[in-house]
Amino acid sequence: MNLSYKSQRKLVIFLFLLLPITMLAIFSIYPVLQMLKYSFSDWDGISREYNFVGLQNYTNLLGDKETFGLLCHNLTYVISGILILILGLLLAVILNSKIHGRNVFRFIIFMPFVMNSVAVAYMFQFIFDFENGVLNKLLGIFSIEGIKWLGNATLVNFSLSGVSSWQYLGFYMVIFLGGLQAIPKELNEAAKIDGANSWQVFKYITLPGISTIIELAIFLVISGSMKAFELPFILTSGGPLGASDTFVTKTLTFAFNLQSYGPATALGIILLLIVVLFSLIQQKFMSKTGGAYE
Amino acid sequence: MKRFLCILVTVTLLMSLMAGCGADNAAKVDQKAQATDNKAADTKAADTKATSAPAAKLSGKVTFATNRTDWVDTKFKDWTAKFSAKNPGVAVEVEGLKDYAKIIKTRLAAGQAPDVFLLMPGDFKKADYPKYFAPIDDLQLGDIYLKDFCSFEGKQYAIPVGLYLTGVIYNKAVFKKIGYDKFPTKLDDLYAACDKLKAAGITPTTVLPKEPWPAQRWTDYSAPLFGPDNLYDAMMKTDTPLTADSSIGKACKFIFDMKSKGYMEKDPMSTSWDSFQKDFAAGKIAFGKFEQWLIPSLVSNGMKPEDVGNAPLPADNSGKLITVSMPDWSAVVNKDSKNLEAVKAWYKYMFTDMYAEMENAAGCVPAIKSASNVVNLPQIQEFNSYNATVVDQQFASDDAVATMQKAQWEMWRLGADVGVTDDINKVFNAYNKKWADARKK
DSSP: OOOOHHHHHHHHHHHHHHHHHHHHIIIIIHHHHHHHHHHTBOOOSSOSOOOBOTTHHHHHHHHOHHHHHHHHHHHHHHHHHHHHHHHHHHHHHHHHSOOTTHHHHHHHHHHHHHSOHHHHHHHHHHHTOTTTOHHHHHHHHTTOOOOOTTTSTTTHHHHHHHHHHHHHHHHHHHHHHHHHHTSOHHHHHHHHHTTOOHHHHIIIIIHHHTHHHHHHHHHHHHHHHHTOOHHIIIIITTOGGGTTOOHHHHHHIIIIISOOHHHHHHHHHHHHHHHHHHHHHHHHHHTTSOOOOO | OHHHHHHHHHHHHHHHHHHHHHHHHHHHHHHHTTTTOHHHHHHHHHHHOOOOOOOSSSOEEEEEEESOGGGTTTHHHHHHHHHHHHSTTEEEEEEEOTTHHHHHHHHHHTTOOOSEEEEOTTSSOGGGHHHHBOOOGGGOOOOBTTHHHHEETTEEOEEESOEEEOOEEEEHHHHHHTTOSSOOSSHHHHHHHHHHHHHTTOBOOOOOTTSHHHHHHHTTTTHHHHOSSOHHHHHHTOSOOOSSSSHHHHHHHHHHHHHHTTOSOSOGGGOOHHHHHHHHHHTSBOEEOOOTTHHHHHHHTTOOGGGEEEEOOOOSSSOOOEEEEEEOOEEEEBTTOSOHHHHHHHHHHHHTTTHHHHHHHHTOBOSBGGGTTSOOOHHHHHHHHTOOEEEEOOOOOHHHHHHHHHTTOOHHHHHHHHHHOSOHHHHHHHHHHHHHHHHHO
């Protein structure tokens, strides 16, 4: 083959991309399109025939108060996610400086992220246990009455999002660490010489330097919170009287317990739209600030 | 030489890429299928699907799926070995599915269901039976209980693996400690016993709101104790099915009363199925509303078989005890099996040669009427000594099922909600409202 260098390059790039894009199309794009199709139908998951019902699934879901409740439950994950983000940033700043044993601390804080979510859920089942769990025994030492971590409808979402935050703290710390190490040290030194204190260094040099990372982290917090599933599914099955149901657990209930694939897929599409909406809002607000020192 | 090496390395890499393809699919699929495990099971099914040579004599592979994952490597290995000894040429592959109910439906929808598998009543509309299952009248296994549920338009499609009689499983040692030789047969006696249990620091019973099967036992499986009419038919006639008078309403009130008097665990959301079995076996929980299938699990969790008692649940103070006969998982033959003869031979084997062992292992009463003497569990004999009246399980009509789906009404969740709430009327009103809305649609 006597192709020019340009077309050879194009051919090579095309061939390399062919496989990943095919797989993306088959395993991600095609199922989403099918999901969109089923969200307009009343398929029960088994039979080969189904009818199209237009926007009925969407109007039912959006008109139902419970759907808004689901959003609120997911929002508790966002709130604790943001808190953990701040804590992660703080830890990253501390562990970026030269202190003894910083690698040990980095390791310890990152460990929970490596653990499988399902295993973590089962572990916390024991920790949250009302009578024999570690937390209540700790409270007992201080003569405080045991708390129903999972049985209290207002507390349950915070308990669950607390677990997920504990898991992801290390992850956010690590990505912030990476961003911090990309900031040139000369800037910090120059600022110190000019007499800036730690807070001013942080506000004027560190924060702008990692603004893209913060953007990324906020997006991860929001999209991850919307996908919250294993913890409510295993620890509370949707919680006392549905208090800890999230979008994904409810989707599963619709699909497998109630054989209603129409509402299940519609809920999935609504979730997708919420995440897209959030990221668009975030893009608008955060692109105003500058990028990193590239 | 260098060029040859180059080509060799490229070819090897390409081949590993192809292998990576398959593994990559499985890995991607495993990641996506976390809790439901659908696609992973699908990939597995694709690998193990029976593709035998067309045979006139019995030969080939028969695939069988079961929810008893704990039996796959033990009992089923024995049974399939004996079957293959009788029918050389046929290999039976038993697959245990952990999240059975969810996976089997997906497999069936994808056309990848095993040759013989189990289903639960209410999972399929009766009109769908001929679409998916092969009729088994030709096997002539005899008359069965609950024949109506298993048949459609004169043809029989399923046989329940066993029947269960609802009641309570109780810890005899614990009850003896508080002075009871038998399980109370009147409601007030039961409350008195529960008070004594509470005083002794033992949790009387439990609602286990996180898993579907425990909570359901208190609702629609209990409703026949409170009223003889089909609870679903009664629900279909009204906009407020949960009242103080309907059988399902009374069943819910029963749980709620037990909870309000403090006879259930302090924080239901902390409990789990595994912890319940261990606590029960250790004597920390006194009784639970379960059927005989729990007995082998309790024994394997360390409970002494002579401490396991089985009795009907008293619904009131009349002294008349009622028990509901429920089918366990029912075995069906996949209509699209590739070698139907071998498959049906395995099916027949399950209900003849293997039957006695299977029933005793599962702890249930045989569904085939002529085989009623195969079971010799002492707990079932004790249960029979209470002379409870046996009534059939009440099934929902197709319309009732559709309305329940529209109303997002899950019987087990109703039981879980009632067992967790402080205000039963709030739960009743919420469910009634959803029911009324669904009926309008």
